[in-house]
Amino acid sequence: MINNKEQYIYHIKDKNEVMNMRRVLDKIEIVEDKHMVQATDFLDPYEVKLAKSILNRFGHISYVEDGGLFNAERKILIIYPDYMEFDLEESPIAPLSIRGNIEGLKHKDFLGSLLGLGITREKIGDILIHEDNVQIIVSSDISDYILFNLRKVGNNNINIEYINRYDLKEGIEIYKELITNLSSLRLDVAISSSFNLSRNDSLNVIKNCKVKVNWEPVKKPFFELKEGDLVSVRGHGRFVLYSIFGATKKDRLKVGIRIFK
Incomplete structure (x- = not known):
């Protein structure tokens, strides 16, 4: 039995992720108590990061990631006793x-x-x-x-x-490329420009918990994006801020955005 499971998830604020990590702890408990191999459902990269931060605190288990491809976005975690070996051919x-x-x-x-x-x-x-x-x-x-x-x-x-x-082989990414000038790298500004939304609409999708940056939920409109950040907006799609070219003469930022179809 794992005593005081809350100590492993107290730092997680998002309710959905708390539930997901509780499931991971349940899997760990089964592996420790019954010496059985367990696998999570598919997790996005942020969820994998959270799960690994928990798994690494247990000394008598091992785990592997598997999404079919090395660079898969969504993966399962297969958890097993550390005295065992696991072959990916047996992956569920x-x-x-x-x-x-x-x-x-x-x-x-x-x-x-x-x-x-x-x-x-x-x-x-x-x-x-x-x-x-x-x-x-x-x-x-x-x-x-x-x-x-x-x-x-x-x-x-x-x-x-x-x-x-x-x-299995890497898929083709289909996207529309947008070169535009932004007043700042604020999340709400980038969302407005990428999906042609009003500033109020972009604020609302953020406040309504519909936005993730690099798969992590973000609720702050003033969150500053960095080059390479992936933004997903439920109901609209996702984009990557692939390049920041620099400031224009009018002190705006010229950026490159790829909007995935």
């Missing part, structure tokens, strides 16, 4: 390939169709878009259900099959 993830009438479909279309089957986001890893197919990585416990029930993405008929994890 399943890669699937979608082919058929997929031209013009976007990441949100595939994610929406999966969620439409009643699957929660936590069971879905990366969705990798390619020219002739789309690869999706999911939890193995719901992979058969997807295989037998996913017949359309949007209004398009598709075919779906299992593939080997070693056939």
Whole structure:
């Protein structure tokens, strides 16, 4: 038993992340008490960081990350007793390939169709878009259900099959590039410019807890962005501030933004 679980999560302020990390602690407890291998659901990079900060405080367990690809965005953590060895071939993830009438479909279309089957986001890893197919990585416990029930993405008929994890490859990033001048690097300013929102609307999405920077929830409109920061806004999409070119003659900042489609 883990005594006083609160000591491991007291520093986490976001309620959703508190619940996620409680689940991680539950997994650790099972590994320690029953000497069983346990795996989390898919976590984003911020959640992985939080989970690892907890896992590293336990001396008798080991863990590995797995998202199918080394550079996967969403990963599971597989936790096991430190006297054991774990082979990724036994990892509880399943890669699937979608082919058929997929031209013009976007990441949100595939994610929406999966969620439409009643699957929660936590069971879905990366969705990798390619020219002739789309690869999706999911939890193995719901992979058969997807295989037998996913017949359309949007209004398009598709075919779906299992593939080997070693056939996975990096997806193509589709984005619109925007070169613009900002009054500052404040989060609300960048959101307004990227999604053509009024300043009030950008303030509202931040205050309503719909914004993450580098996957971490941010509630401060005056948060200063840095070059390379990834911003996601629920209901609008996400963008990366990929370059800060410098100040203009009117003391504004010329920046490069990539808005992902």
